[in-house]
Amino acid sequence: MAYLEKFAQSGFYLRLSREQYEKYVGKLPAAYAPLKFAYLFLDAEEEIPNHVYTWSPLASGGISGGVDVTKEVPIEVKMEGLIYQYFRGCRTMCRQYTSSPSGTKAMSPDVKSWDPKTAPDIGWLDEEKSPFEYPSVLSEIWILKDVKIEMLAYNPTPIPLTPQTNFIGKKFKYSLVTDRDLLDKLEKRIIPSKPITLEKKIS
Numbered sequence: 001m002a003y004l005e006k007f008a009q010s011g012f013y014l015r016l017s018r019e020q021y022e023k024y025v026g027k028l029p030a031a032y033a034p035l036k037f038a039y040l041f042l043d044a045e046e047e048i049p050n051h052v053y054t055w056s057p058l059a060s061g062g063i064s065g066g067v068d069v070t071k072e073v074p075i076e077v078k079m080e081g082l083i084y085q086y087f088r089g090c091r092t093m094c095r096q097y098t099s100s101p102s103g104t105k106a107m108s109p110d111v112k113s114w115d116p117k118t119a120p121d122i123g124w125l126d127e128e129k130s131p132f133e134y135p136s137v138l139s140e141i142w143i144l145k146d147v148k149i150e151m152l153a154y155n156p157t158p159i160p161l162t163p164q165t166n167f168i169g170k171k172f173k174y175s176l177v178t179d180r181d182l183l184d185k186l187e188k189r190i191i192p193s194k195p196i197t198l199e200k201k202i203s
Contacts, residue, residue: 006137007170008085013177013186013193014040020198024147031180039177039186039193040083048074048084051167058094058155058163066099069141069149073167084143086169087135088125094153094163095124098141124154132166142196 008014018028021038028038051073055064075084090096130136141149153163177183185191 008042008194010042010045012042015193015195024198025145029178031178031183035187040174041177042172042174044173046171048169048171053165055153055163057160059160060155060158062155064153066150066152069151075143081173083172083174084169086141086167088139089132089135089166090125090127090130091132091164092161093126093157094155094161095126096151096153097124099150135168142198144198147198
């Protein structure tokens with residue numbers, strides 16, 4: 001269960017690009033002026049129940065409508081100082097694609113304008129790539145404040161299928177690091193931090 005080793009823990013520092021932090025959270029204080037990253041300290045963690053989402057049945061070649069993940073999993077994205085880490089397991093060989101955040105064409109194309117029959121064969125998960133009970137580490141997503149994540153499913157098989165997604169996650173309370181000496185050590189990697197992204201690009 002390699003995904004278990006990838007869960008963050010309270011006491012960890014997270015590293016997020018300053019562009020993403022300011023885009024989705026707000027302006028960074030003056031102490032961050034010369035820095036490339038925003039650093040978050042995880043003050044506390046909370047186990048949350050797994051959430052299974054059952055998609056509508058898909059005929060052979062069928063494509064689902066876009067599903068807003070942030071409305072399907074039990075999260076409090078509007079609350080300040082909360083961040084969620086999820087891994088996603090899949091049931092059936094339907095391909096599950098993610099736009100994270102919605103419309104950025106990050107992990108896969110924008111679900112609203114995308115046709116899997118003509119799109120590049122990349123960026124998707126199924127039960128072989130990310131098993132239902134034991135998700136792949138590649139299925140990781142982070143949800144912070146107002147970030148909206150959308151998914152869609154496509155059935156490439158010759159038989160009707162009803163896909164499911166198993167969301168396994170943790171909720172964290174975080175605080176933005178503002179101490180200049182600590183920021184310097186984090187920036188120089190003297191103190192380790194876990195790189196995360198809200199847009200499926202390497203931070």
